[in-house]
Amino acid sequence: MAANTETMTINMGPQHPSTHGVLQLILELDGEIVVKATPHIGFLHRGIEKLSEHRTYHQTIPLTDRLDYLAPMSNNLGYVLAVEKLLGITDEIPERVQRIRVIMTELTRLKSHLVWLACHALDIGAMTVFLYCFRERECITDIYEKVSGARMTSNYFRVGGLADDLPDGLEGEIRTFVESMPAHVEEYEGLLTGNRIWQKRTIGVGEISAEAAIDIGITGPSLRASGVDWDLRRDNPYCGYEDYDFDVPVRTGCDTFDRYRVRLDEMRQSVRIILQALDKLKPGPILADCPKIVLPPKQDVVNNIESLIHHFKIVTEGFKTEPGEIYQGIEAPKGELGFYLIADGSAYPFRMKIRPPSFVNLQGLPQMVEGKLLADVIAVIGTLDIVLGEIDR
Amino acid sequence: MSDQAIVEKLKAKFSSEILDVVEFRGETTVTMKKEQIVDICTFMRDDFGYNLLCDLCGVDYLGKSPRFMVVYNLYNISTKQRIRIKAPVEEQDANIDTVSTVWGTANWHERECWDLMGIKFNNHPDLRRILMPADWEGHPLRKDYPLQGPDREPYQGRLS
Numbered sequence: 001m002a003a004n005t006e007t008m009t010i011n012m013g014p015q016h017p018s019t020h021g022v023l024q025l026i027l028e029l030d031g032e033i034v035v036k037a038t039p040h041i042g043f044l045h046r047g048i049e050k051l052s053e054h055r056t057y058h059q060t061i062p063l064t065d066r067l068d069y070l071a072p073m074s075n076n077l078g079y080v081l082a083v084e085k086l087l088g089i090t091d092e093i094p095e096r097v098q099r100i101r102v103i104m105t106e107l108t109r110l111k112s113h114l115v116w117l118a119c120h121a122l123d124i125g126a127m128t129v130f131l132y133c134f135r136e137r138e139c140i141t142d143i144y145e146k147v148s149g150a151r152m153t154s155n156y157f158r159v160g161g162l163a164d165d166l167p168d169g170l171e172g173e174i175r176t177f178v179e180s181m182p183a184h185v186e187e188y189e190g191l192l193t194g195n196r197i198w199q200k201r202t203i204g205v206g207e208i209s210a211e212a213a214i215d216i217g218i219t220g221p222s223l224r225a226s227g228v229d230w231d232l233r234r235d236n237p238y239c240g241y242e243d244y245d246f247d248v249p250v251r252t253g254c255d256t257f258d259r260y261r262v263r264l265d266e267m268r269q270s271v272r273i274i275l276q277a278l279d280k281l282k283p284g285p286i287l288a289d290c291p292k293i294v295l296p297p298k299q300d301v302v303n304n305i306e307s308l309i310h311h312f313k314i315v316t317e318g319f320k321t322e323p324g325e326i327y328q329g330i331e332a333p334k335g336e337l338g339f340y341l342i343a344d345g346s347a348y349p350f351r352m353k354i355r356p357p358s359f360v361n362l363q364g365l366p367q368m369v370e371g372k373l374l375a376d377v378i379a380v381i382g383t384l385d386i387v388l389g390e391i392d393r
Numbered sequence: 394m395s396d397q398a399i400v401e402k403l404k405a406k407f408s409s410e411i412l413d414v415v416e417f418r419g420e421t422t423v424t425m426k427k428e429q430i431v432d433i434c435t436f437m438r439d440d441f442g443y444n445l446l447c448d449l450c451g452v453d454y455l456g457k458s459p460r461f462m463v464v465y466n467l468y469n470i471s472t473k474q475r476i477r478i479k480a481p482v483e484e485q486d487a488n489i490d491t492v493s494t495v496w497g498t499a500n501w502h503e504r505e506c507w508d509l510m511g512i513k514f515n516n517h518p519d520l521r522r523i524l525m526p527a528d529w530e531g532h533p534l535r536k537d538y539p540l541q542g543p544d545r546e547p548y549q550g551r552l553s
Binding site: 041042047049050051212216217219228230235236342351353359392 | 420446452453475477533
């Protein structure tokens with residue numbers, strides 16, 4: 001009897017728990033082997049780039065929360081840095097603002113990596129880790145709530161500064177949490193790294209060489225696990241990252257297991273950075289001295305006619321920028337998050353293009369799974385750490 | 394190598410192609426004609442080591458001629474430098490050669506540019522819509538596309 005050699009096409013998603021949102025994959029299978037994988041995206045497209053062309057620069061900040069909703073402050077940071085660069089006020093950002101921005105974005109990195117680890121482990125069968133990670137993530141969400149009033153969509157950074165200063169006592173709370181974090185990372189490692197099932201599901205799975213990864217545009221931890229020593233925080237520093245002493249974890253395994261280890265190491269490095277930033281944090285202004293751009297403090301608005309005028313002008317008209325174009329990339333938890341802004345001299349961006357790391361990283365999925373087992377597709381989706389909010393924008 | 398040196402070498406090799414060089418906030422933007430864009434990009438990758446195409450997008454300058462601009466944000470992972478190449482595209486002839494042969498990552502970026510901006514990429518391996526549904530009409534990021542969708546009253550702009 002001749003073997004049946006026809007391939008079978010199956011649909012995975014967009015409503016599938018392990019596609020991390022609304023990703024649809026059309027998989028052509030030969031038995032259990034994936035012959036072809038075709039991602040379909042766009043189910044969450046909200047037209048953020050189009051919307052931003054009709055909003056003032058400040059009004060776009062809340063939209064950026066909804067890109068990578070697991071790391072909202074990183075998106076806020078990328079956007080405000082881009083606008084500050086466009087305005088040419090990068091050097092005028094007060095030191096306290098820089099430090100708090102670093103603390104909050106590194107907490108965001110921890111938050112994003114915790115969700116990644118929780119879901120990735122859950123997808124390939126380790127349920128306990130999910131509960132452990134969400135326990136720690138809850139602490140970060142509480143910190144979010146205390147600084148910004150929101151647990152997920154923070155909208156905390158402003159062009160030229162911050163929405164508000166840290167509430168009293170929060171520094172100590174952040175320190176206590178962050179100091180407990182290395183022990184928790186040990187805990188996750190204890191559950192997974194030496195676990196034979198975990199190793200079988202991750203070692204040698206979803207391999208991609210450094211050349212192929214760069215060609216397809218993969219950035220962030222996924223690229224560093226392929227042996228490329230590149231981190232924007234160290235190599236093109238922004239927000240005063242040059243002041244901090246931290247290592248960039250690099251591994252050469254190119255597989256899911258090494259991507260897992262790189263991200264765990266990054267969590268330890270984030271802890272180091274936050275502790276240094278807390279040590280260096282001094283009292284000071286939380287807004288740059290740029291009255292035509294930054295909203296004045298409320299008490300000035302009621303007491304001082306000049307501040308009242310600035311307040312009125314900024315709220316009703318927004319601030320204008322000189323014509324020009326800039327690109328600002330930051331090291332978001334998932335890779336390089338870039339904002340390309342074109343200004344035409346008005347109070348609205350003429351064009352804003354977002355370079356979302358997940359969008360580009362997902363493009364590498366077909367070559368990582370084709371010729372491999374169907375079960376590995378789940379592991380690879382997890383290891384790429386995609387968020388559909390920023391893929392579809 | 395500094396941006397100026399790179400621009401000088403580009404000028405020497407593609408003197409008839411360069412339209413404009415702008416420096417703004419420390420970033421260099423080189424505007425080139427679109428005909429030899431694949432050769433230019435290959436040259437940037439092979440001779441200057443711009444091995445990562447960070448981003449590719451289209452811009453609509455409605456009312457100006459040429460109407461569109463295709464923008465390539467390049468990055469060199471070894472020297473950590475950025476540079477930007479732009480190529481103008483006419484409205485009547487809205488197409489440009491694909492650079493997905495130079496950087497594989499251009500594939501999806503170009504699909505997105507086609508989908509949202511309506512610029513065709515010649516010789517692209519898989520030029521389908523990517524974010525909008527396959528049967529969608531129009532290209533939403535164009536400036537003459539209404540913000541609130543095709544079947545609504547056009548957006549009148551903010552009153553303030």
